[in-house]
Amino acid sequence: MQLEHTQSMNDVFCRVMESLAFYFVDPIDPHTIDIQRDMAVPYRKVSMRFEGPHVGNVILYLPQSAFSTIWANMLGVDEADPQSQEQQNDAICEILNVICGQLLTEIWGTDPVFDLCIPDMQDIDSANLSDVLTHPSTCSFNSDDGLILLEMIVDQTS
Amino acid sequence: MSLNVLIVDDSITIRSVMEKTLHLAGIQTNMVLHAANGKEALETLGKEWIDLIFADINMPVMNGVEMIEKMSHDGLLKTIPVVVVSTEGSQTRIEQLKDKGITAYIRKPFQPEDFKAIVEDLTGFSNAA
Numbered sequence: 001m002q003l004e005h006t007q008s009m010n011d012v013f014c015r016v017m018e019s020l021a022f023y024f025v026d027p028i029d030p031h032t033i034d035i036q037r038d039m040a041v042p043y044r045k046v047s048m049r050f051e052g053p054h055v056g057n058v059i060l061y062l063p064q065s066a067f068s069t070i071w072a073n074m075l076g077v078d079e080a081d082p083q084s085q086e087q088q089n090d091a092i093c094e095i096l097n098v099i100c101g102q103l104l105t106e107i108w109g110t111d112p113v114f115d116l117c118i119p120d121m122q123d124i125d126s127a128n129l130s131d132v133l134t135h136p137s138t139c140s141f142n143s144d145d146g147l148i149l150l151e152m153i154v155d156q157t158s
Numbered sequence: 159m160s161l162n163v164l165i166v167d168d169s170i171t172i173r174s175v176m177e178k179t180l181h182l183a184g185i186q187t188n189m190v191l192h193a194a195n196g197k198e199a200l201e202t203l204g205k206e207w208i209d210l211i212f213a214d215i216n217m218p219v220m221n222g223v224e225m226i227e228k229m230s231h232d233g234l235l236k237t238i239p240v241v242v243v244s245t246e247g248s249q250t251r252i253e254q255l256k257d258k259g260i261t262a263y264i265r266k267p268f269q270p271e272d273f274k275a276i277v278e279d280l281t282g283f284s285n286a287a
Contacts, residue, residue, distance in 0.1 A: 020175075020267040075174055091171040097216075098266045101245025110249040116216060 005152060008106040009139045013150050016099050021073045021091075025141035025148060030133050033140060038147055039126040041065065046092055046121045048100045052114035056154040058100040060092070061129060066145035067092055093119040103152065159281060160188035162206065166199040166213035166222065167243070172266070176212060176243065183270035185277050196225030203235055210280065211240045212264075212273075215255070226258050239280050243268065 010027045017023040033039070044067070047059040067088040072079040074091050096119055104114050129149065132138050138151045163180065167173045173192045180187060191206060193199035197220040199213065215222040222242060229235040239261035246252060252263055261280065264272045 016267055019269070071171065074171055076178060087170065090169050094169045094172050097169075098245050101247055101266070105247030110247055113248045113251050116245070118218075 005107055006136075006139055008103060009150055009152060012099060012102045012106050013139065013141065016095065016102055017070075020095060020098055021070045023070055023073050023143065025143045028140045028142045028147070030138065030140045033133060033147060035126060035130055035133065039063075039129065041126070041146060043124045043126040043129070044092075044121060045124040046096050046119055048093075048096050048119045049117040050100055050104060050114045051117070052104075053112045054104075054108065054114075054154055054157045056152065056156075058096065058103060059149075059151040059153070060096055060099075061124065061126075061132065061149040061151070062092065063146040063148070066143060066148065069145055070095060089121055093121070099150070160186045161209040161277070161281075162189045162191075163187050164191045164193060164199060164202055164206075164208045164211045164213075166193045166196065166211060166217070166225070168194050168214065168217040170194075172214075176268075179268065179270050180273055183274040183277070185273060194219075196220030196222060196228070199225055200228060203229070203238070208238055210277070211238055212243050213240055215242055215244045215246060223255070223258060226255075226260060230259055241276055 014025055017025050042064045043061055044064055045059060045061050047057050049057050068079050068083065071083060071088045071091040097116060100116055132149060132151055133140065135151065137153055138149055141148045165173045165176050167176070177190050180190065191202055193202050195217040213222045213225065226240055229238065241262045241264060242255055242260050243264045243266060245266045247265065255263065262276045264276065
């Protein structure tokens with residue numbers, strides 16, 4: 001599937017990050033990325049399942065340092081302000097929620113009805129991301145906090 | 159005219175962003191209250207007079223549709239305008255929500271102008287400061 005959706009993923013991700021979090025990202029060729037050199041920091045994986053005429057997952061892989069930046073940008077506060085991991089996680093889940101909603105209509109239009117599930121979040125060893133990085137369903141982005149990956153997996157279509 | 163506004167969303171971040179956006183839009187508020195789901199919103203509505211509700215749809219405990227249905231059975235609550243603020247992009251579902259009585263719809267991500275236009279439309283005049 002996935003190559004045909006790459007442009008939509010790039011467009012939606014850049015647009016949502018800029019408008020909701022004042023966070024600027026640039027698409028980058030994954031073949032120029034060296035995981036050991038460019039992703040040698042703690043990462044978190046945040047995924048959201050969508051169900052409808054098409055079923056699948058939209059997944060974000062972010063450096064942990066991006067969490068506090070995005071949270072602060074969304075609220076217009078200083079990164080040094082008191083904050084909890086829970087608040088940061090909430091901000092990222094909301095970002096993924098908006099990305100997923102926008103992506104589904106960007107790809108399949110406004111007729112189909114989709115249900116979005118509660119996001120799932122976990123720590124991840126970036127050394128294990130080489131398969132994700134080079135998979136055609138993944139888009140890669142440069143940010144001030146490091147590389148961010150956006151993956152969309154479609155399991156089935158009814 | 160200062161409004162009493164209730165923001166209903168399970169994300170504390172987005173509730174704060176929405177409140178900030180209302181102020182950026184120049185909308186004069188007397189009171190902005192928050193609720194994390196439809197159940198909390200109904201409890202607030204039982205205690206405070208609210209002029210306008212901005213509510214998400216997908217929420218735990220009680221979602222936005224259930225909240226709107228319960229409000230529709232109350233003679234007083236059904237007169238309060240409910241603006242749905244959601245990631246929902248399906249025109250089919252938005253039409254279903256309109257059939258259930260929502261006043262307007264704003265899609266995330268939103269801009270201050272989206273809120274300003276709807277408040278001006280609902281109040282019949284510019285509410286901007």
